[in-house]
Amino acid sequence: MRSVYSVMQTEPLGLHLVLDRAEALFADRAVLDRGPGGVRRTDYAGVFAGARALAALLADLGLRPGDSVATFSWNTAEHLCAYIALPGSGLVMHTVNIRMGAEETAYTLAHAGDRAVLVDASLWEVWAKVAPPDTLEHVVVTGEAPADLPAAHGGARVHRFALGTPADTGTAPAPAPRPWRRPADEHEPAAICYTSGTTGHPKAVVYSHRSVYLHALTLCGADAFAVSHHDTVLPVVPMFHANAWNLPYAALLAGAGLALPGRHLDPERLGPFISASGATFSAGVPTVWSALAEAVRAGRVPADALAPLERVVIGGSAAPPALLDALAKLGVAPVHAWGMTECSPVGLVATDPLTADEDERAAARRSQGRPLPGLAVRSAAADGEVPWDGATPGELEISGPYVVDRYYRPEKDTEDSFTRTPDGRRWLRTGDMVVVGRRGYVTLVDRAKDMVKSGGEWISSVDVENRLTAHPGVRESAVIAVPDPTWGERPLAVVARAEGAEGGPVAAEDLAAYLAESLPRWQVPDRFVFVDEVPKTGVGKFDKKRMRAVYGAAG
């Protein structure tokens, strides 16, 4: 029997499809960034000209397809040039977290095999502290570099690159527009990101051209982030963290405007930048939005600064319901999302279900969301899959064409991070304890390792945090487990008070009484520690590891 075969093109899925498109169709779309000199305005044509100059410089330095190049930068137009020029030339982009220590930085640069690094001029001093002595061949200082830049740093030659200036080799004239490099194979690497674990060195995820393309296309979906040509996208999430949730590529694919906020993300500078850039869409961790909402409430940022903003994606950690409500009151639609570097990174988005039941809609909006197209999720316990009943907790497992299959050259075996089902599918174990509802909405119960086990019963730290944050006297709070001789573990709350709350600063007794109204007494923390700022990791998440180290002594 003759078998029918497909006759469709096998054009590789790659970033050339995004970059050629953006350059051809959207030349005059705006790109703004905010640097030491204030707000700078250019357009796709300007950014692509910069990217071509950067690509020419790197080629002149001898970098070839397959080589890895690091970036060390804020969200700037030069960083966007790197997002274009590196994978657009077949290079592998390694976005280094600027907040890592010297030891981890050296580890990741060596692990990725980076030959060069692009360092933001304003981060030169930071870089100098963490730079490995001699593994790199080239350092390119981007943006407004000081005149007295040394010619070499460690064993590396030093070069300059800035938007709108010719490449500093002086030999390469701006090349005529030509297609960006088409990967020979769509599984070629496009970018490498590191994700910190609780022990050992960070683990590496290498995205392929295919996975980045598919994820960016998926984010443009009407029920995902609906990124459109008519949007101006302001990624608050750093471009050194999980490809800024892939928003730069989604924006380029859609031809959206881009507003890159640079170094300063405090409400007093972010608010006016939203206003000046006309940003319609933004995305970041909950603490950024809490601070902004609080600043508007306290009158430090005028409410009309947020006028252009239509929707804000909140992810990276669970958003307290009180924050979702506060944003909605400011006229900004909050879009709750969940992701992991391992999932490219966005995996779940909490867009509305179609139901007349307002309680169900509200619960859905507060959940972590439903899987994006392409992804499958399951909730697993030791004895197999748990039902989607909205009640039984299990560990979230996720599978799909833009989910990691394994880590890249891990320093120890990581097979326990994955499972395989009999149908041959591979599943990433996310480490998140969840319940899944009837329509597939996933609600985070806790990080598996952040659950508090008191007297044999589980307490969800996220649940207690959400309730605490709803108290008007609380700006933000984190709940951790501390060892307890009687109960095994007990919850401890680290609380930052809201400024100028009515009735003066809130006290521990107030909070304990408040929680006891809605929680069983044994779930109420025994201790409340008041701090100016809840400790956070380099990417703005609560740093529970550090808090456990500081407050973990038996109380």
Added chain:
Amino acid sequence: MRSVYSVMQTEPLGLHLVLDRAEALFADRAVLDRGPGGVRRTDYAGVFAGARALAALLADLGLRPGDSVATFSWNTAEHLCAYIALPGSGLVMHTVNIRMGAEETAYTLAHAGDRAVLVDASLWEVWAKVAPPDTLEHVVVTGEAPADLPAAHGGARVHRFALGTPADTGTAPAPAPRPWRRPADEHEPAAICYTSGTTGHPKAVVYSHRSVYLHALTLCGADAFAVSHHDTVLPVVPMFHANAWNLPYAALLAGAGLALPGRHLDPERLGPFISASGATFSAGVPTVWSALAEAVRAGRVPADALAPLERVVIGGSAAPPALLDALAKLGVAPVHAWGMTECSPVGLVATDPLTADEDERAAARRSQGRPLPGLAVRSAAADGEVPWDGATPGELEISGPYVVDRYYRPEKDTEDSFTRTPDGRRWLRTGDMVVVGRRGYVTLVDRAKDMVKSGGEWISSVDVENRLTAHPGVRESAVIAVPDPTWGERPLAVVARAEGAEGGPVAAEDLAAYLAESLPRWQVPDRFVFVDEVPKTGVGKFDKKRMRAVYGAAG
């Protein structure tokens, strides 16, 4: 030097990702269709139960992954079951155009190697006339089949399938939900469609799982069709034509409601079905929308029947600007699109550019649109690519991962339908003469073969048609070239008059004078033929081939 490699999953892009998702997340989303018994209402759960019963029946009949199965049906819920069950079981779906003659039908069934066909009960008589005598093993009559159905037809055994009834073998209990079949390779065939040429038999395009998935995902994009969970999608375009523009799969991916209009597409039945189904999104050829707009104007369909409808995709042939304006006046946003079976099929969509220039926006909305993500377009003349200057005509060429690379087993060489550029890309020559503007908007000048060459100068038949259709006395019009002893060719207009136009039926002199106001005299047709209905092909496009045969004698 060590090379970094990607560590992402290589999960195949396939319809299992769409079907498993739809079944898991959207069980209670509505599906309506309109059959002989009126409007029938079910939901995804009902349709998927039907699809599982159909898949079980076909497996019982011995059909195995890789086998081809034909459908012969209107847009019905049973046809939707086939869209799910066939590629969801690894079978290749061949949607037969019910308006082909016996010879072409037999050719395509033999060419596709179909082992079975699913025939809509209401089309049994039509099928009996075109059915090949003995190449098929099984005929499954779908929907409300008469009680006295024969046990065999030609050499084929006859079976029944209807939504909500068990499979007629009686042996297969409804299987418990399990994942739909995951293709071993994403390039496995999912569906086969035939496209009629001007000479010879229809040519075959075989879609892969990958191409259907990518195209459906792309259609859900905010700047494409933005198909959302909150939409109810009403495909007027037949499911036997180019996979109904891939809307069924886009709708299933998004979890949109589906409203399938069945056999009757006249305004008097389509209007109330829009109203009853709450359709927010529809799509079809211009003539359907002209007839509907005209029926509303003439009071035969109440304007509020269209109240739920938010946007309508018009494609298949160029929409006259007058039609776009008429729809906008009815409160429906017209979305002009362009496609070919060879492009999965939608390739261009005319969503708004971001510009303050209202003239440019209007021109963009009237154009055929910009390429969807993933696609590249060029405009080519004999001596190479022509510039995107909005003025120089060239033939539109298109390339991308859901464009055909070649035809499936063509009866003669079709290499002249394709070109290849030095970068290795393959381009489909569309046969459409276009101009491309600065921002990549493509405007159709004419089908290459429909251009009229008069005295050595080209006349665009589409341009003359658009002007004619703007005249209040004209409902629709087609312009063709007829041989002329002096000029080589001259334009002839075939005109259907608007009913009840002010001032009585329009005359040829009126139209000639009207056109002469905006066109050079030599571009005005010499002859106007008035007809009740402009002849159309089986898929509702103007049948210029037939008109040339009828009116082509030198005038």
